[in-house]
Amino acid sequence: MVAEVEVPWARLGPRVEWKTGTSGAWSFGRHYAPEIATIVRAAAETAPTLVQNTLIITEGWRAGVPQASLHPACKAVDIRAIDDAMRPGAIVGEDDEQKLLYGARWATRLREKLGTDYDVVFGPPNHLNHIHIERDVKRRPYRPVKEGE
Numbered sequence: 017m018v019a020e021v022e023v024p025w026a027r028l029g030p031r032v033e034w035k036t037g038t039s040g041a042w043s044f045g046r047h048y049a050p051e052i053a054t055i056v057r058a059a060a061e062t063a064p065t066l067v068q069n070t071l072i073i074t075e076g077w078r079a080g081v082p083q084a085s086l087h088p089a090c091k092a093v094d095i096r097a098i099d100d101a102m103r104p105g106a107i108v109g110e111d112d113e114q115k116l117l118y119g120a121r122w123a124t125r126l127r128e129k130l131g132t133d134y135d136v137v138f139g140p141p142n143h144l145n146h147i148h149i150e151r152d153v154k155r156r157p158y159r160p161v162k163e164g165e
């Protein structure tokens with residue numbers, strides 16, 4: 017008889033999901049590259065407390081020009097940060113000020129963990145509801161072309 021393996025849930029970190037629905041994240045095979053795995057694992061390992069202990073990737077591929085972001089090249093993801101308190105993946109905090117602080121600390125931990133080959137973008141005005149992370153070995157200046165990039 018084979019004993020059932022006990023799954024150490026507490027050590028697995030947050031559950032990771034791609035956002036679903038009509039405004040969900042588009043993912044392609046190219047997203048399952050080591051650089052995206054590195055980003056998602058780093059985000060999971062450095063995450064603050066998240067609603068339903070779930071990390072939500074809110075954007076993968078998006079049409080656009082590569083000069084703006086690396087979403088069109090499948091080398092960037094957005095991860096839910098400050099959002100409705102009931103939404104899975106939203107940062108848990110007492111108020112918006114505390115959530116902003118936790119989000120900023122999360123982004124700092126991500127920058128430290130990922131190093132200079134990656135861009136981590138979080139903060140006002142356009143990056144409060146998500147953290148944008150991309151692998152950018154050429155270290156181009158990050159230039160979002162529209163809100164939500």
Ligand SMILES: [Zn+2]
Nearest residue numbers: 093094148165
């Ligand atoms: Zn983005």
